Amino acid sequence: MAERTLHLNLNLGATGHPRAFIDPQYYAETARIAERGLFDSIFLANISGLRNGVPTQGLDTIIVLTIIAQATEKIGMIGTISTTLNHPYSIARWFASLEHVSKGRVGWNVVTTRNNNEGLNYGFDPLPDRVTRYERAIESIEVVTALWESWQEGAIVDEPGRPAHFDNTKWAPINHVGKHFSVAGPLQLPSYRKTRPLLTQAGGSDEGTGVAARYVDAVFTPELYLDTAQANYRKLKDEAARYGRDPDTISVLPGLTPVIESSDATAQRRRAEQADRAADPAEQLRAFAKWAGVEAAALDLDKPFPIEILPASDPIFGSVGFDNATREYLRHNQHRSVRELLSDGAGRGGHRNITGTPEQIADDIESWFLGRAADGFILSLGRRPRPGSLEDFVEHVVPLLQRKGIFRTEYREDTIRQRFNAPVRSAAAVLATVE
Amino acid sequence: MHVLPERQLHLAVNVLASGIDWRRSGGFTKAFFDPAFYASVAQTAERGMLDTAFLADNSFLHPEGYPNSGLDPVVTLAAMAQATSKIGVVGSYSTTFHQPYSIARVFASLDHLSNGRAGWNVVTSRNKPEGLNYGFSELPSRHARYGRAVETVEIVTQLWDSWQPGALVLDTASGIALNRTLIKPIDYVGEYLSCAGPLQLPPSRQGRPLITQAGGSDDGIQLAARFADGVFTTSLYIEPAREYYTKLKTTAARYGRSPGQVAVLPGIGLVIGATEQEARRRAAEHASLNGAPTGDPVAQFARMIGVNPQDLDPDKPFPLELLKPTGDTYSSVGFDTSTRLYLERNRELTVRELAARGRPGGHRRIVGTPEQIADDFEEWFTTGAADGFVLMLDSLPSGLDLFVDHVVPVLQHRGLFRREYAEDTLRERFGVPYIRR
Numbered sequence: 001m002a003e004r005t006l007h008l009n010l011n012l013g014a015t016g017h018p019r020a021f022i023d024p025q026y027y028a029e030t031a032r033i034a035e036r037g038l039f040d041s042i043f044l045a046n047i048s049g050l051r052n053g054v055p056t057q058g059l060d061t062i063i064v065l066t067i068i069a070q071a072t073e074k075i076g077m078i079g080t081i082s083t084t085l086n087h088p089y090s091i092a093r094w095f096a097s098l099e100h101v102s103k104g105r106v107g108w109n110v111v112t113t114r115n116n117n118e119g120l121n122y123g124f125d126p127l128p129d130r131v132t133r134y135e136r137a138i139e140s141i142e143v144v145t146a147l148w149e150s151w152q153e154g155a156i157v158d159e160p161g162r163p164a165h166f167d168n169t170k171w172a173p174i175n176h177v178g179k180h181f182s183v184a185g186p187l188q189l190p191s192y193r194k195t196r197p198l199l200t201q202a203g204g205s206d207e208g209t210g211v212a213a214r215y216v217d218a219v220f221t222p223e224l225y226l227d228t229a230q231a232n233y234r235k236l237k238d239e240a241a242r243y244g245r246d247p248d249t250i251s252v253l254p255g256l257t258p259v260i261e262s263s264d265a266t267a268q269r270r271r272a273e274q275a276d277r278a279a280d281p282a283e284q285l286r287a288f289a290k291w292a293g294v295e296a297a298a299l300d301l302d303k304p305f306p307i308e309i310l311p312a313s314d315p316i317f318g319s320v321g322f323d324n325a326t327r328e329y330l331r332h333n334q335h336r337s338v339r340e341l342l343s344d345g346a347g348r349g350g351h352r353n354i355t356g357t358p359e360q361i362a363d364d365i366e367s368w369f370l371g372r373a374a375d376g377f378i379l380s381l382g383r384r385p386r387p388g389s390l391e392d393f394v395e396h397v398v399p400l401l402q403r404k405g406i407f408r409t410e411y412r413e414d415t416i417r418q419r420f421n422a423p424v425r426s427a428a429a430v431l432a433t434v435e
Numbered sequence: 436m437h438v439l440p441e442r443q444l445h446l447a448v449n450v451l452a453s454g455i456d457w458r459r460s461g462g463f464t465k466a467f468f469d470p471a472f473y474a475s476v477a478q479t480a481e482r483g484m485l486d487t488a489f490l491a492d493n494s495f496l497h498p499e500g501y502p503n504s505g506l507d508p509v510v511t512l513a514a515m516a517q518a519t520s521k522i523g524v525v526g527s528y529s530t531t532f533h534q535p536y537s538i539a540r541v542f543a544s545l546d547h548l549s550n551g552r553a554g555w556n557v558v559t560s561r562n563k564p565e566g567l568n569y570g571f572s573e574l575p576s577r578h579a580r581y582g583r584a585v586e587t588v589e590i591v592t593q594l595w596d597s598w599q600p601g602a603l604v605l606d607t608a609s610g611i612a613l614n615r616t617l618i619k620p621i622d623y624v625g626e627y628l629s630c631a632g633p634l635q636l637p638p639s640r641q642g643r644p645l646i647t648q649a650g651g652s653d654d655g656i657q658l659a660a661r662f663a664d665g666v667f668t669t670s671l672y673i674e675p676a677r678e679y680y681t682k683l684k685t686t687a688a689r690y691g692r693s694p695g696q697v698a699v700l701p702g703i704g705l706v707i708g709a710t711e712q713e714a715r716r717r718a719a720e721h722a723s724l725n726g727a728p729t730g731d732p733v734a735q736f737a738r739m740i741g742v743n744p745q746d747l748d749p750d751k752p753f754p755l756e757l758l759k760p761t762g763d764t765y766s767s768v769g770f771d772t773s774t775r776l777y778l779e780r781n782r783e784l785t786v787r788e789l790a791a792r793g794r795p796g797g798h799r800r801i802v803g804t805p806e807q808i809a810d811d812f813e814e815w816f817t818t819g820a821a822d823g824f825v826l827m828l829d830s831l832p833s834g835l836d837l838f839v840d841h842v843v844p845v846l847q848h849r850g851l852f853r854r855e856y857a858e859d860t861l862r863e864r865f866g867v868p869y870i871r872r
Contacts, residue, residue, distance in 0.1 A: 018605040018612045022636050024548045048536065050635040054612045058636035060537075060544040066513035067548065087532065089494065089568045090507075097510040101470045120631035121536040156464050163458040163724060166501045184567035188496040189468040189505030 006369050006407045007218075007251055007376025007420065008398075009041045009078070010034045010390065013056040016383035021058035028071035030383060030390065037394030038408050040419055041076030041107065042068055043220075043378055048085060048118045062094045069102035076416035078107035078200055083140035084133050085113050085122045091140065092147035092187055099192035104415035107198030108144075110216065112137050134207055136180045141199065141215050143183050145427040146174040148196050150186030195415045196424050203236065203252075213239035214433060216250070217422035220378050222325040223254035224352050225332055229373035243433040249422050251375040254368070255351030258361045258379065259388035260396060284342045292326060301339040305330050351380065355388075362400035369406055444816055444852045445665070445698050445823030445865060447489040447525065448480045448838075450511075453501045454830030455721045463832070467505035474518035476832050483839030484853050486864055487523025487554065488515055489647075489667075489825060494532060495564040509541050516549035523861035525554030525647055531580055532560060532569045535590035539634055543595060546639035551860035554645030555591070556667070557658070559584050561765050574764050579627075581654035586625040588646070588662045593621040595643040596871065597633035641860035642869030650683070651769020652762065660686035663697055664867045667825050669769040670701040671777055671799050676820040696867055698822040701815070704800030705808060706829045707837040714802045721829055736790035740774055741766075749787040753778050770797055798827060809845040816851060 012030055014020035031042050046061045059067075061079045068077045077098075081091055091108065098106040112133035113119060119127040128136065155170035174185035201212045203219040212219045213236055223229035237247035281301065289296035293311045307330055333341055354364050368374040381390040401407035413419045452467035463472040477488045492508045504511075508526040516524045524545065528538055538555065545553035559580040560566070566574040574580065602617035621632035649667040650659035659666045660683055670676035684694035706721075708714030737744040742757045755778060761771035774795050781789060789795060801808055815821040828834025846852035858864045 018607060018610075022547050047635070048540070049631075050618065050633055054610070055635065058544070059547060060509070060541045062507070062509050063513045063541065063544045063548060066510050067517065070514065070517050085534070086537070087569055090532070093494070093507045094510065097468070097505075097507040100468050100506065101510060101514060117631070120629075122534050123629045125629070158460055158464040160460055162460060164460055164462075164464040166457075168498070168500070171496065182567075182570045182572070184564065186496055188494070188502060 004248070004375075004406075006365070006401060007040045007253060008037070008401075008407065009043050009253060009376065009378045010039050011255070011378050011380045012042050012044055013380070014058065015054070015056055018054070021055045024059065024064075024067050027059070027064050027067050031068040031072050031075060031077070033383075033390055033394060035072050035075040037390075037398045038411060039075055040376065041078050041105075041416060043109070044077070044079045046080035046082070046111075047115070048082065048113070049115070049121050051117075062098070065098050065106060066101055069098060069105065074105075074411040074414075076105045076107060076198070076419060077102060078109050078198065078416075080109040080111055082111050082113040082118075083137040084124075084127065085118065088140045088143035088181055089147065089183055089185075089187075092144040093189070095144070095197040096148060096187060096189055096191060099195070099197055100189070104192045104195045104417070107200055107218075107416055109200045109202070109220070110137060110141060111202060134211070138211060138215070139178045139180050142427060142431070143174070143176050143178070143181055145196075145430065146176060147183070147185050147187040148191055149427055150174055151190035153190075153194070155190055193415075194424065195417050198416045198420060198422060203232075209236055209239060212236060213245070213250070214243045215430060217417070217420055218251040218253055218375075221252060221254045222351055223373065224325055224329050226368065226371060226373050228328055229254060229368065230371060233373050245425075245433075251420055251422075252373075253376050253378050254374050256365075256377040256379055257351055257353045257388075258381070258393060258397070259353065259355040260361060260392045261355060261357055261387070281339070281342070285338070288338070288342055292330070299338050301342075302337050304334050304336065305338055305341065307331065307334070358392075358396035358400055362397050362404065365397075365401065366404055366406060444812060444846060445486045445700060446852070447487045447523075447667075447700060447823070447825045448476070448485055448831075448835060449489050449491055449702070449825050449827045450476050451491065451503045451827065451831065452505070453503045454828070454834070455724050456830045456833050457501060458724055466831075467502040470506065470511070470514045472832075473506070473511050473515050476835060477515040477519050477522060477524070479832055479835050479839055481519045481522040483835070483843045484856060485522060485826075485839075486823070487525045487552075487645075487861060488519075489556065490526035491556075492527040492529075492558070493562055493565055494529065494560065495562060495568055509545075512545050512553070513548060516545060516552065519552075521552070521856045521859075523552045523554055523645065523864065524549055525556055525645060525861075527556040527558045529558050529560040529565075530584040530587040531571075531574065532565070534630075535587045535628060536594065536630055536632075536634075538587065539591040539594035540636070542591075542644045543634060543636050543639065546641065546644045547636070551640035551862070553639075554647055554665075554861055556647045556649070557584060557588060557663070558649065561767060563765055576764055577652065577654065577762060581652075581658060583627040584658060585661075586623075586628045588658070589625070590621065590623050590628060590630045592643065592646075592662070593623060594630070594632050594634040595638060597621055598637040600871070603637045641862040642871070645861045645865060645867070649769065651767060651772060653768075655768065656683060656686055659683060659697065660692070661690045664862070664865055665698040665700055668699060668701045669767075669773045669798055670820070671773050671797075672780070673815060673818070673820050675772075675776060676701060676815065677818065680819055680821065698865055700823045700825050701821050702798035702825045702827055704798050704827045704829070705834065705838065705842075706800070706802040707808065707834065707841060708802075708804060709841070711803055711807070714804065718802050718829065732790040733786060736786065736795065740778075740795055747786045749790075750785050752782050752784065753786050753789060755779065755782075773797060805841040805845045808842050809849060809851075812846065813849060813851060 016026050020026040044061055047057050065077050065079045095108050151171045155167050157165040171186040176183045199216040200218040201216045203212050203221045233252050240247050240250045286296045294309050298309055381393050383389050384391045402409050457464050457466045463469055466472040480488050490508045492504055512524045512526045542555045599617040602614050604611050604614050618633050623630045645664045646662055647665040648659045648663040650656045680699050687697050706714050706718045708717055733749050734744040761768050777795050847854050862868050
């Protein structure tokens with residue numbers, strides 16, 4: 001069995017400086033720093049609209065992926081593209097093109113769009129319901145994969161000393177006719193060598209887990225606690241095995257926000273400061289109530305959160321994954337008052353937040369990795385001079401992980417698939433799997 | 436016609452991967468999916484001070500011959516923008532297959548990446564196999580496609596304008612990034628499309644990307660006259676080219692635009708040699724490297740113009756009455772008009788002779804010396820037939836090297852073409868600065 005290696009991925013939001021969301025150079029530089037830290041990949045979330053708050057996503061995802069591909073040599077790059085808002089022929093062509101620019105280092109994070117504001121930018125009022133969106137997502141994966149396979153090797157014959165030859169019998173149409181799409185194919189370009197883009201997905205709901213276990217190579221999960229993370233990890237791997245897959249070829253990557261401090265004392269001080277920043281408790285309470293989906297008036301600052309008032313998950317526009325994470329968080333914190341919960345900050349975002357010294361963070365990562373709660377992480381890290389920056393992580397945490405023997409000391413693989421131990425599976429093989 | 440000294444030719448290079456250079460072993464044999472090919476051509480064009488690189492695009496694989504394009508234009512344009520610093524990057528993106536929000540975001544992003552050098556060529560897609568890749572068993576009618584195109588351009592331009600000046604605050608001290616009162620939704624509801632907006636990024640340095648269009652049909656001329664900063668045309672002969680030129684500029688004036696605000700750029704095929712003989716030899720060599728055409732040339736000729744081969748007598752002139760009226764869903768009015776004109780002007784040739792000359796109609800081609808090419812450009816440019824050209828070299832990159840090294844200096848010597856890039860943005864170069872209304 002191949003040696004199991006931690007997978008570290010950077011969730012690259014444009015948070016470095018106010019202009020970052022329209023600054024190509026910011027993306028190029030940040031990717032190069034992550035590459036210096038031997039990260040597996042850069043991950044790009046994607047919102048197709050302008051949100052409230054500081055803008056974190058402006059430049060088009062395909063263009064940012066091209067920028068990163070040209071600015072780096074080894075690190076992977078995974079971009080989020082919605083199957084609700086985009087056509088599979090376009091998706092297949094974008095990512096096949098990016099494979100050639102990056103030489104086999106690109107990944108497609110498959111999502112459905114559940115935010116109505118994004119739908120309104122694309123003529124949806126309302127968005128298709130959750131079931132339709134999932135069907136469309138699955139059919140998109142099938143069409144895209146078939147298009148990537150529509151060429152055989154060797155269409156271009158280039159032998160020294162004679163004119164190159166183009167063999168235009170090396171492709172075949174796919175003639176897909178499904179419930180949501182009809183696509184004739186073939187794609188208008190061949191794949192990069194024998195590889196294909198990596199497929200990833202954000203997991204959470206039961207349907208999501210099923211789709212992930214069958215189709216994708218890595219799953220991003222919102223996990224706050226070791227025990228539930230371990231249970232979900234086992235569940236996904238077992239399900240993958242039921243689809244006839246080697247469980248080691250699908251990676252589970254929980255979100256993690258490490259806040260690095262140089263010593264225990266300063267870490268505690270930083271936490272205390274965060275709590276003190278409760279400048280306006282009423283405003284904080286309103287934000288907290290909104291996050292939980294309840295009325296602020298129903299909460300008492302000095303009492304625990306009354307779990308029974310939580311609304312049921314919205315099966316259409318909600319994210320079951322994040323709702324479950326919210327529930328888990330509140331259940332784990334029933335002994336604490338709402339006032340205490342207010343100071344937890346980013347930990348409530350559905351992704352875990354750990355504050356500590358480099359050693360403490362490395363130990364935590366190791367325990368999740370060895371404890372089979374995670375195969376790696378998707379890390380949210382800012383840039384210097386913010387505390388807990390990517391630069392700090394690369395300089396102080398990565399060496400500790402290497403010393404523990406769980407993280408690479410050099411890039412050994414060329415393609416993102418090799419790095420994730422995710423061999424290409426043919427569309428036919430995937431379709432043939434039945435649970 | 437008096438030529439203002441500041442009026443300069445506008446030259447674009449159509450970056451097509453076909454041609455013959457790909458057959459050179461060890462060269463760009465994978466040109467249609469090789470990012471390095473596109474970067475290299477863009478850099479050569481920049482060495483020659485060309486206005487812009489231009490990407491035509493179809494969303495299907497042509498079943499015959501070496502493909503013109505493979506990589507997605509979004510990726511190719513981004514790669515070319517990163518490989519250059521002055522030249523424009525203009526690409527076709529279909530209004531039939533893509534949502535306006537995507538188009539607006541993509542080209543605004545390219546405009547930021549290139550620092551104000553991006554352009555969108557509005558196309559409606561007319562090839563049946565493209566439709567089949569996007570779920571259309573039949574493409575919408577020409578009229579419906581143009582209706583959607585007009586709405587798309589309206590939405591895209593409104594999205595580009597959805598951030599008013601001052602919206603981007605970027606105050607690091609206060610942490611305030613945006614002035615949201617200056618960012619407005621567009622709430623567009625049309626017959627074909629709707630879009631709420633606003634866009635998620637501000638305008639770039641040139642205000643908004645350049646808009647170009649290939650307008651041969653009446654619908655196309657209206658769209659171009661209304662919205663386009665540049666028009667790519669198909670013109671075989673100079674007199675009809677002047678008529679088109681006048682018609683387009685007059686129509687633009689009816690939309691309240693000045694004639695200088697829309698540049699007319701006919702496509703021109705070029706085979707360049709130091710002498711005419713050398714140019715002809717290059718053309719012949721390329722033809723032979725392409726291999727002898729297979730099949731009956733008369734049948735191929737018939738297929739190219741869409742008539743039944745059995746209706747043709749190879750030894751008689753072409754019966755013009757066989758030509759169908761143009762304008763159906765899958766035709767190009769520009770190309771059809773050009774074909775009809777070509778056949779009308781060559782009535783003395785037999786069908787067999789016509790077939791031996793290759794493609795009927797389409798773009799004009801010059802096989803000749805730099806001086807001959809410069810003479811031709813000068814005549815078209817100074818007599819109201821063109822503001823510049825879209826260069827279709829016989830092969831890339833070798834044909835472009837010849838153009839840059841041998842034709843550009845002649846044009847510069849005659850004062851028709853710039854010796855250096857004076858402007859930073861593509862809009863400034865085309866003399867169409869964006870003024871917010």
